[in-house]
Amino acid sequence: MLAEIVFDPQKQLIQMIYIWVGLCAFFVWLQARRAYGGAGFIFIYILLFSVIHLFGAIIHAIPEFALKGANFVVLGFRESLYGLMAFCAGAFLPILGRATLEQQAAKEARVAVPHKTIWYLMVLGIVFFFARALLGKIPSVGASLNSGTNLMVVAMVLGFWTSWIEGKKAWMLFWVALCVGFPLFSLTFQGFLGFGASVSAVVLFSIASFYRPQWRVWAIGIPAIYFALSLYVTYMRERTAIREEVWGGSKMEKRIESMRKIYDDFEWLDLKKEEHIQRIDERLNQNMLVGMTVDRISTGEIYPVQGITLWWAVQSMVPRIIWKGKTVRAGSMDVAGYFTGQEYAKGTSVGLGQIMELYGNYKRWGVVAGMFLLGWLISIWDIRCGQALRSGDWRNYSCYFILLVPLLHAGGSAVELFSGTAAAAVLVWCLKKYVFKEKKKESEAGASGKREVKEQKGVPAVDRPKRFVYGEKRK
Numbered sequence: 001m002l003a004e005i006v007f008d009p010q011k012q013l014i015q016m017i018y019i020w021v022g023l024c025a026f027f028v029w030l031q032a033r034r035a036y037g038g039a040g041f042i043f044i045y046i047l048l049f050s051v052i053h054l055f056g057a058i059i060h061a062i063p064e065f066a067l068k069g070a071n072f073v074v075l076g077f078r079e080s081l082y083g084l085m086a087f088c089a090g091a092f093l094p095i096l097g098r099a100t101l102e103q104q105a106a107k108e109a110r111v112a113v114p115h116k117t118i119w120y121l122m123v124l125g126i127v128f129f130f131a132r133a134l135l136g137k138i139p140s141v142g143a144s145l146n147s148g149t150n151l152m153v154v155a156m157v158l159g160f161w162t163s164w165i166e167g168k169k170a171w172m173l174f175w176v177a178l179c180v181g182f183p184l185f186s187l188t189f190q191g192f193l194g195f196g197a198s199v200s201a202v203v204l205f206s207i208a209s210f211y212r213p214q215w216r217v218w219a220i221g222i223p224a225i226y227f228a229l230s231l232y233v234t235y236m237r238e239r240t241a242i243r244e245e246v247w248g249g250s251k252m253e254k255r256i257e258s259m260r261k262i263y264d265d266f267e268w269l270d271l272k273k274e275e276h277i278q279r280i281d282e283r284l285n286q287n288m289l290v291g292m293t294v295d296r297i298s299t300g301e302i303y304p305v306q307g308i309t310l311w312w313a314v315q316s317m318v319p320r321i322i323w324k325g326k327t328v329r330a331g332s333m334d335v336a337g338y339f340t341g342q343e344y345a346k347g348t349s350v351g352l353g354q355i356m357e358l359y360g361n362y363k364r365w366g367v368v369a370g371m372f373l374l375g376w377l378i379s380i381w382d383i384r385c386g387q388a389l390r391s392g393d394w395r396n397y398s399c400y401f402i403l404l405v406p407l408l409h410a411g412g413s414a415v416e417l418f419s420g421t422a423a424a425a426v427l428v429w430c431l432k433k434y435v436f437k438e439k440k441k442e443s444e445a446g447a448s449g450k451r452e453v454k455e456q457k458g459v460p461a462v463d464r465p466k467r468f469v470y471g472e473k474r475k
Contacts, residue, residue: 009060009071009073010063010070012074012078013061013073013077016057017057017058019085020057021054021225023046023084023085024043024046024047027043027091028043028066030095031208033353037383037387038385039206039210039382039384039389039397040208040209041206042375042382043377044201044408045408046084046087046088048201048408048409049410051410052286053285053286055279055280055284056280056286056288057073057077057287059271059280059281060073062271071291072291072295073291074286075287075290076286076292076293077287079290079355079356079359079364080287081357082364083370084371085392086369087375090372090375090376090377091378091382092379095379095383110165110390110392111165112161112162112166117158118155118162119364120435121151121152121158122151122155122156122159124151125148128148128149128151129189132145144423144426144427146420148423149426150402150427152199153203153405154398154402156175156179156203157207157399158397159171159174160172160175160203160207160211163175163182173206176204177367179200179203179204182199184196184259187447188252188256188259188306190246191246193231193239197232202405206401210389218405230268231262231266232270232284233267233276233279233280234262234265235262236279236282237267237275238262241261242259244258245258254403265402265443286356289339290353290355290356291338292341294359296341297359297363302339302341304361304363304366305335306362307361307362308361309335309361309414312414313414313415313419314418315454316418316419316420317418317419317422332348336356339352339356339360351412352412352413352414353411354371354411354417355367355371357413377407378407381400381404381407384396385397385401395432395436398436399428399431399432401404402428403428406423406424407421449452
């Protein structure tokens with residue numbers, strides 16, 4: 001009887017894991033064939049979503065590790081699977097009716113980005129990164145600065161794209177090395193590995209969306225995933241000591257010395273080691289929290305909040321500098337404790353995650369509807385982003401890229417998603433108005449050139465009134 005209680009949830013997890021992996025494989029196949037012409041953001045979201053849901057489910061599905069709370073994990077992973085299926089359905093909808101692979105290939109125009117622009121974006125992103133540490137607590141300024149750091153991400157992708165087009169393999173390796181080393185950069189100055197790891201994932205999988213041949217991507221990518229998990233379990237062992245040095249304002253030598261322990265005593269992931277399993281289960285298993293929420297709502301212990309947190313997300317789009325009395329802030333705002341029934345230390349921010357928040361608002365229908373809309377939005381912007389890059393329009397590619405990055409935070413709350421996207425929209429407006437002005441100048445130059453040709457042929461150039469199109473006669 002005890003064996004049935006322990007291993008029956010694990011059998012259910014295995015069945016759902018197969019479905020999950022199948023959905024991932026389908027979108028990998030789409031990306032490999034360029035069947036939708038996107039920039040890879042659909043798969044990036046699925047990957048980051050899988051990090052906080054799939055890995056935890058796999059651990060609890062191992063018979064040798066009958067961890068506590070397996071029933072909660074099953075409940076949570078089931079709702080997460082419904083969310084993934086809804087996301088994939090929403091993401092696949094804009095792909096239907098797209099041009100064939102041959103038509104897309106015929107329209108491609110691989111245009112190198114000016115090196116000056118790439119380094120300009122990189123330097124500007126670095127300025128935003130350090131300015132956030134100094135000015136991040138000022139109302140409305142922190143969100144804008146946080147969005148500005150994504151300029152570094154765009155610069156690394158465009159740098160690799162240009163090097164690939166120009167056939168400069170040394171520079172291609174440089175941009176990849178810069179991307180891979182970014183987690184150490186964020187760990188040194190922030191004490192967080194997650195931010196740098198997310199940046200690396202976005203850059204590498206954006207590169208994978210256009211780099212060919214694809215077999216090289218997966219020959220490197222699969223071992224890289226194993227290395228990333230090994231780095232994570234080693235980092236979790238030293239996390240407290242590193243943060244004490246970084247947050248305590250220690251000198252750079254002491255920070256580097258504390259991080260050297262990761263290199264000197266690196267641990268490769270071993271699922272036979274219970275401490276490795278516990279470290280992954282502690283931070284990369286959102287299913288447990290989702291399962292507790294499902295259980296409390298289904299038993300009537302608590303009631304769904306009926307869209308309250310989503311209304312907070314809408315309010316978060318209003319800058320705090322305008323709405324000085326706004327109480328909405330980033331983080332869970334104690335909602336995680338209400339959903340799960342757990343008590344968290346004061347000042348502890350527990351990531352809601354989109355599945356837990358949507359279920360806590362409208363149960364399963366909220367999960368399905370919310371994830372479907374999110375998948376649909378990411379897919380539309382992803383396709384436009386990819387088309388812009390392949391048509392040589394790197395300016396629009398950069399703008400869509402910046403808008404898409406805030407939507408990839410699968411473990412965040414709706415407040416973070418809405419406010420991050422609003423801040424990204426402001427940044428995009430500033431880029432188009434003050435930084436990306438060359439396109440407008442080029443078009444004006446082209447128009448004046450055509451006008452001069454007409455004048456040389458004896459045809460007077462007369463500007464038509466605006467919107468004077470209807471009923472126009474051609475001679």
